Amino acid sequence: MVRLITHNLLACHAKGCTSNNFPLQLKDVQVELRDAEYNADFLRGFISRIEWPALVDAARQLGDTSLPNEPPEMMDDDFLQKLHHVLLEIHIEEGAMICPNCAHVYPISNGIPNMLLAEHEIG
């Protein structure tokens, strides 16, 4: 149940890991597609919060190449539908997220990422 919307908000929170800690790298992931309620207003309001290149990369890694390299000036319905699908309908069920800086592995099982830290990683 991690979707790319949440992956896009998530950086590593291990102790001292404060730079180059985003985006977490996806590894060996299995995804499931599930319909979500489309809401253009939500997407328009949310887009400024998105780290765009990270989203495009993550989507491509999961086989979705529908997003342009830059967010378009005109947010027409066609684009918003694609964004909707990428952000809210692709669920990562299994695999792991790995910090590009400290290499901490956050395993994902049953759709739930395990964010627990080891003793020496607690800030």
Added chain:
Amino acid sequence: MSRPEFQAPPEIYYGDTEAKKYTNNSRIQQIQADMTYRALELLSLPSDQPALLLDIGCGSGLSGEILDEEGYNWVGVDIAPSMLEVALEREVEGDLFLQDIGQGFGFRPGSFDGAISISVIQWLLNAETSHPTSSPPHRLTRFFTTLHAALRNPSRAIFQFYPTSDDQVQLITSIAQKAGFGGGVVVDYPNSNKARKVFLCLFVGGGGGQQVPKGLEVDAEEDDARVKFEKARERQRKRDKSGKRKSIKDKDWILKKKELYRRRGKEGVPNDSKFTGRKRKATF
């Protein structure tokens, strides 16, 4: 019996058996739903604007289901795998994380439009976990600091919790303030044993313009506080109905979701009085 947080670490206390018992208990469902509605009221998000919320200590999704029904997108974090398991079974819409909030969050700055937490943060004061940990003040500091960063400016975080003393309220409030939050404590029905509820209302930004809301009071002529708490819900619901807060998700979607929860909730619990509270929401 002593409070849950004195008995065992949360992820042990809320093991498989207790997670199911907790979630299927009609009285608990009702109370958690009421408090979630009240928390949303205190959150006072701008009407008819969709939002992404954080549900801190989301458990099995009793609070999250209300967020679904109200049309919010949300992310839930909890330390108890068994509770999250039940949340998965109930097919809540939010993204779930196994996380110890005392270890802090890694969400990027300004990720969420608001946060709620229902019946959770007393655990940060009273119990250790079976994972690596540190002292309660240290955990609270880490928690509030990283939460403050994860919220948008301006926004709010509303915590219903069960303090055992004023000192605890003091400790929590002062650490939250050091982490950058404004705000304070709201007590609903302060004179009623049964209905008394404590809400910590924290503000991010707003230039000091955010006012701590007033607690609800029992009317003099009617001292059944329970009834009053219901009335608060009634008011909230009417407001929704009058269209002040536009429902974000479409009606069929919500009804489908409600039906699902109803079905899920009934499994193993034949008594149908449990959804008396829910039924009223069918007037969307």
